[in-house]
Amino acid sequence: MRLELGDILIKDVQFGAKTEVKDGVLFVDKDALAKIAGDDERIKSVEVFLARPGESVRIIPVKDVVEPRVKVEGPGGLFPGFIAGVEQVGSGRTNVLKGAAVVTTGKIVGFQEGIIDMSGPGAQYTPFSKTCNVVVKVEPIDTLKQHEHEVVVRLAGFRAATYLGEAGRDVKPDAVRAFETKPLLEQAKQYPDLPKVVYAYMLQTQGLLHNTYFYGVDVRQIVPTFMYPTEVMDGAITSGNCVSACDKNPTYVHQNSPVIEDLYTEHGKTINFLGCVVTNENVTLADKERSSNMTAKLVEFLGADAAIISEEGFGNPDADLVMNCNKIEKKGIKTTLITDEYAGQDGGSQSLADSTPLGDACVTAGNANEVITLPVMKTVLGYPEVANVIAGGWDGSLAADGSITAEIQVITGATNELGFNYLTAKTI
Amino acid sequence: MSKARVVHYINQFYAGIGGEEKADTPPEKRDGTVGPGMAFQTALKDVADIVGTVICGDSYFNEHLEESSAKVLEYIKSYDPQIVIVGPGFNAGRYGMACGTVAQLVDENLHIPVVGGLYPENPGCEMYKRYGYFVEVGNSATSMRTAVPAMAAIVKKLAAGEEVTEGFMEKGLRKNYFAEKRGSRRAVDMLLKKIAGEEFVTEYPMPVFDRVDPQPAIKDITKARIALVSSGGPVPKGNPDHIESSSASKFGKYSLVDIDDFTPENGETAHGGYDPVYANLDLDRVLPVDVIKEMLKAGEIGSLHDYWYATVGNGTSVANAKAFATQIAEDLIADHVNGVILTST
Numbered sequence: 001m002r003l004e005l006g007d008i009l010i011k012d013v014q015f016g017a018k019t020e021v022k023d024g025v026l027f028v029d030k031d032a033l034a035k036i037a038g039d040d041e042r043i044k045s046v047e048v049f050l051a052r053p054g055e056s057v058r059i060i061p062v063k064d065v066v067e068p069r070v071k072v073e074g075p076g077g078l079f080p081g082f083i084a085g086v087e088q089v090g091s092g093r094t095n096v097l098k099g100a101a102v103v104t105t106g107k108i109v110g111f112q113e114g115i116i117d118m119s120g121p122g123a124q125y126t127p128f129s130k131t132c133n134v135v136v137k138v139e140p141i142d143t144l145k146q147h148e149h150e151v152v153v154r155l156a157g158f159r160a161a162t163y164l165g166e167a168g169r170d171v172k173p174d175a176v177r178a179f180e181t182k183p184l185l186e187q188a189k190q191y192p193d194l195p196k197v198v199y200a201y202m203l204q205t206q207g208l209l210h211n212t213y214f215y216g217v218d219v220r221q222i223v224p225t226f227m228y229p230t231e232v233m234d235g236a237i238t239s240g241n242c243v244s245a246c247d248k249n250p251t252y253v254h255q256n257s258p259v260i261e262d263l264y265t266e267h268g269k270t271i272n273f274l275g276c277v278v279t280n281e282n283v284t285l286a287d288k289e290r291s292s293n294m295t296a297k298l299v300e301f302l303g304a305d306a307a308i309i310s311e312e313g314f315g316n317p318d319a320d321l322v323m324n325c326n327k328i329e330k331k332g333i334k335t336t337l338i339t340d341e342y343a344g345q346d347g348g349s350q351s352l353a354d355s356t357p358l359g360d361a362c363v364t365a366g367n368a369n370e371v372i373t374l375p376v377m378k379t380v381l382g383y384p385e386v387a388n389v390i391a392g393g394w395d396g397s398l399a400a401d402g403s404i405t406a407e408i409q410v411i412t413g414a415t416n417e418l419g420f421n422y423l424t425a426k427t428i
Numbered sequence: 429m430s431k432a433r434v435v436h437y438i439n440q441f442y443a444g445i446g447g448e449e450k451a452d453t454p455p456e457k458r459d460g461t462v463g464p465g466m467a468f469q470t471a472l473k474d475v476a477d478i479v480g481t482v483i484c485g486d487s488y489f490n491e492h493l494e495e496s497s498a499k500v501l502e503y504i505k506s507y508d509p510q511i512v513i514v515g516p517g518f519n520a521g522r523y524g525m526a527c528g529t530v531a532q533l534v535d536e537n538l539h540i541p542v543v544g545g546l547y548p549e550n551p552g553c554e555m556y557k558r559y560g561y562f563v564e565v566g567n568s569a570t571s572m573r574t575a576v577p578a579m580a581a582i583v584k585k586l587a588a589g590e591e592v593t594e595g596f597m598e599k600g601l602r603k604n605y606f607a608e609k610r611g612s613r614r615a616v617d618m619l620l621k622k623i624a625g626e627e628f629v630t631e632y633p634m635p636v637f638d639r640v641d642p643q644p645a646i647k648d649i650t651k652a653r654i655a656l657v658s659s660g661g662p663v664p665k666g667n668p669d670h671i672e673s674s675s676a677s678k679f680g681k682y683s684l685v686d687i688d689d690f691t692p693e694n695g696e697t698a699h700g701g702y703d704p705v706y707a708n709l710d711l712d713r714v715l716p717v718d719v720i721k722e723m724l725k726a727g728e729i730g731s732l733h734d735y736w737y738a739t740v741g742n743g744t745s746v747a748n749a750k751a752f753a754t755q756i757a758e759d760l761i762a763d764h765v766n767g768v769i770l771t772s773t
Contacts, residue, residue: 364631
């Protein structure tokens with residue numbers, strides 16, 4: 001399966017009479033976007049704002065971040081199972097408005113939504129201070145339950161990204177990146193002398209606002225399965241969860257799944273990248289046992305010599321990470337893990353809820369409990385008072401002057417466990 | 429540049445007041461250097477001034493923890509220091525604990541750096557090294573000659589406002605920083621090294637838990653030899669081995685031969701982590717000697733090991749606990765014990 005990503009580099013975003021891309025600038029027809037994003041009877045109102053790198057802008061609470069794209073060749077469409085049908089994605093050509101992002105905000109759904117600062121010290125912690133953001137503020141009707149509220153906002157974000165992505169349909173990309181993984185036996189034969197690597201891709205599925213979707217299916221309901229890496233690069237996995245902002249994977253990060261990109265960089269040079277095993281992080285012991293058994297079995301079945309295992313979330317999923325690591329290592333397959341840490345505000349506590357001596361190669365995305373003060377921003381999009389209730393904040397996090405003191409847990413993408421960010425930790 | 433103001437904390441011995449017989453000396457302060465402070469002042473030359481020395485007897489400090497902590501902190505604060513030196517405490521147990529406690533007090537209340545020196549096995553080290561820059565020193569005062577320049581080197585850096593990155597024992601704290609490569613790339617690089625059999629450095633060394641598999645059940649308890657072991661601090665009245673109320677450095681081994689039942693006259697708890705009233709009234713509540721003796725007489729167990737073993741689990745390091753357990757287990761195996769009743773609190 002071969003996918004081309006046509007990157008249309010977006011340097012700026014502005015409002016305009018028509019939604020289009022001209023000379024690297026994304027012009028947004030505000031009213032048209034609001035109308036399409038708000039096309040759901042469960043939505044009361046939609047407002048659209050822009051937030052550019054370096055501006056004195058804070059977005060709070062951030063729900064999801066989505067990259068605007070358009071499918072220009074090949075089967076399937078965007079966000080299969082939600083916007084497009086469930087046709088297979090991952091081949092043909094998809095154009096990407098690279099550098100632009102849709103950020104959804106609005107009244108808080110749960111306790112675990114995030115903050116994006118476009119400048120100041122907080123900006124360094126979030127990857128989304130570097131994107132030109134189209135902020136879609138969605139307010140649902142009053143009678144919605146929390147889980148319905150989450151669905152409504154998620155779908156509004158997908159519609160917005162799809163609408164904006166259309167602007168790139170006939171634009172010549174600045175660069176085209178191609179990725180290919182062949183059917184298993186052919187792929188094994190293509191680089192017979194290189195070590196074979198599989199990516200075990202753990203997804204947050206603890207339920208109750210902790211869901212992730214694969215072709216529109218709640219991943220909690222699947223048994224681990226195999227996928228071509230290009231499928232996720234083409235939108236097969238979408239976020240549907242409200243876990244702590246720092247280490248949940250916004251849909252944008254799945255679209256740009258970093259381990260997959262970096263394994264492809266080595267594909268054919270130092271490794272033979274066979275593909276991905278998608279697995280879940282369910283809460284019951286039987287589910288954990290079954291899924292880790294299946295994951296280890298699939299990794300072995302595919303003939304892997306080595307595997308990267310990435311986690312989403314923390315605490316309970318640490319047990320899944322450790323089970324996956326143990327079971328894969330015990331099959332003689334070498335693993336590297338990606339996780340983050342909850343070592344307390346002073347960094348003195350044990351970082352993970354579970355541990356294994358076989359997890360001897362571990363990448364950390366940093367200690368989510370470390371405290372930061374985010375200075376006042378000129379503009380706040382959303383509701384700054386939720387700083388006092390979101391995970392990582394506390395009663396009093398929002399000071400009278402508008403600054404916020406909280407754990408970096410509140411910052412969207414700060415300790416991303418797909419390895420999208422640069423933050424890490426060491427022992428001093 | 430003005431000289432940094434330094435306060436030095438030492439015990440009664442290094443202040444020249446006296447040895448063990450003077451360990452109950454209450455806190456006091458003296459302007460300028462005392463004892464080893466002179467060597468520090470010489471090493472620090474014109475970078476920093478030891479403006480005051482705070483002294484406390486080791487027993488006094490640990491036995492009147494709350495009062496001496498408040499007093500020592502008040503004395504230190506009175507000199508308005510920028511840096512505090514504690515010890516070096518070498519391998520002196522109570523002095524090490526006092527140095528560590530002072531480091532914690534200063535770190536948490538005055539938010540200024542602390543420089544200390546401890547032998548790695550000093551119990552104060554594991555508990556308190558996170559609160560300051562503790563240099564690894566020898567186990568006795570004979571290593572003062574190497575301890576002073578090593579500690580002074582850190583004080584000099586702090587006085588100059590430089591970052592201190594080496595020369596002290598790891599504090600064991602996780603600290604964030606931004607790496608040059610993103611996490612996914614670092615994971616791929618680490619995996620490539622692991623595949624190639626090359627050396628790689630994990631970013632998070634996972635803690636190793638000493639998990640113990642449950643042993644199979646004893647088939648016939650009426651034939652089994654049973655022993656009693658506890659980390660709840662059950663000791664004969666008067667705590668003859670002076671097992672510490674917290675961070676125990678030892679365990680005791682006591683004869684069960686003449687005791688059928690604990691009373692307020694023959695037993696007490698040494699444990700400082702819970703209200704001792706009910707344990708001291710009837711220590712069987714912590715170690716069930718009365719019941720085990722009844723069961724022995726009734727033939728419900730085969731036999732009883734002649735001794736019980738006791739330590740205090742309160743704040744005791746895993747390293748110490750493991751060492752005690754090893755010795756106790758050897759004793760039990762030598763006496764052919766089949767089962768142990770292990771109580772805690």
